[in-house]
Amino acid sequence: QTVVTQEPSFSVSPGGTVTLTCGLSSGSVSTSYYPSWYQQTPGQAPRALIYSTNTRSSGVPDRFSGSILGNKAALTITGAQADDESDYYCVLYMGSGTWVFGGGTKLTVL
Amino acid sequence: EVQLLESGGGLVQPGGSLRLSCAASGFTFSSYGMTWVRQAPGKGLEWVSVIYTGGTSTYYADSVKGRFTISRDNSKNTLYLQMNSLRAEDTAVYYCATTSSYYYAYWGQGTLVTVSS
Numbered sequence: 001q002t003v004v005t006q007e008p009s010f011s012v013s014p015g016g017t018v019t020l021t022c023g024l025s026s027g028s029v030s031t032s033y034y035p036s037w038y039q040q041t042p043g044q045a046p047r048a049l050i051y052s053t054n055t056r057s058s059g060v061p062d063r064f065s066g067s068i069l070g071n072k073a074a075l076t077i078t079g080a081q082a083d084d085e086s087d088y089y090c091v092l093y094m095g096s097g098t099w100v101f102g103g104g105t106k107l108t109v110l
Numbered sequence: 111e112v113q114l115l116e117s118g119g120g121l122v123q124p125g126g127s128l129r130l131s132c133a134a135s136g137f138t139f140s141s142y143g144m145t146w147v148r149q150a151p152g153k154g155l156e157w158v159s160v161i162y163t164g165g166t167s168t169y170y171a172d173s174v175k176g177r178f179t180i181s182r183d184n185s186k187n188t189l190y191l192q193m194n195s196l197r198a199e200d201t202a203v204y205y206c207a208t209t210s211s212y213y214y215a216y217w218g219q220g221t222l223v224t225v226s227s
Contacts, residue, residue, distance in 0.1 A: 034212035048214060099145075
């Protein structure tokens, strides 16, 4: 069973830059996994941020960006703001019609 | 404006059944794949199932395979999830989401399913 890995928690200072990653328990993440990223605040539905590795979803500010860094997908937030404090999830397409979410990263802005 | 409204959640005993619905509006429902994602209390997101536009291509997570059935009625702009043989570990908020270009652009607000005696 493949596990999608994310940092459980991360912190960033206001105005700072943070990179969250999304890896595999076995193997490397590539664009063929179509990594996408979602932001979720408590009690709310997730919101799409990035899809197909590095394409921003409609209305998402350009301080959110996606990439492949080494063997992982990455979400970079540049110029972090207080309302970026959220849970962030990646999801990977595993083939054969199935998808797997990472465990999520709780981002603190302080 | 895209709207997805889930319904049908509630309290059910272990071994019981429940059918969730997701009513869609504001977009051409028949042109989109649709996915169910769930989130257990205090836990992360879990992909459950996807159905593509024609309704004949469906896929499931191993955790629900053989117990859950996804379907859609394009004439009613509605997505369904029939859940049978429910277990305590199926307790979660269930979200429906549009699926295209390999991502979930729009999400509903979710419906809570609680499996408990």
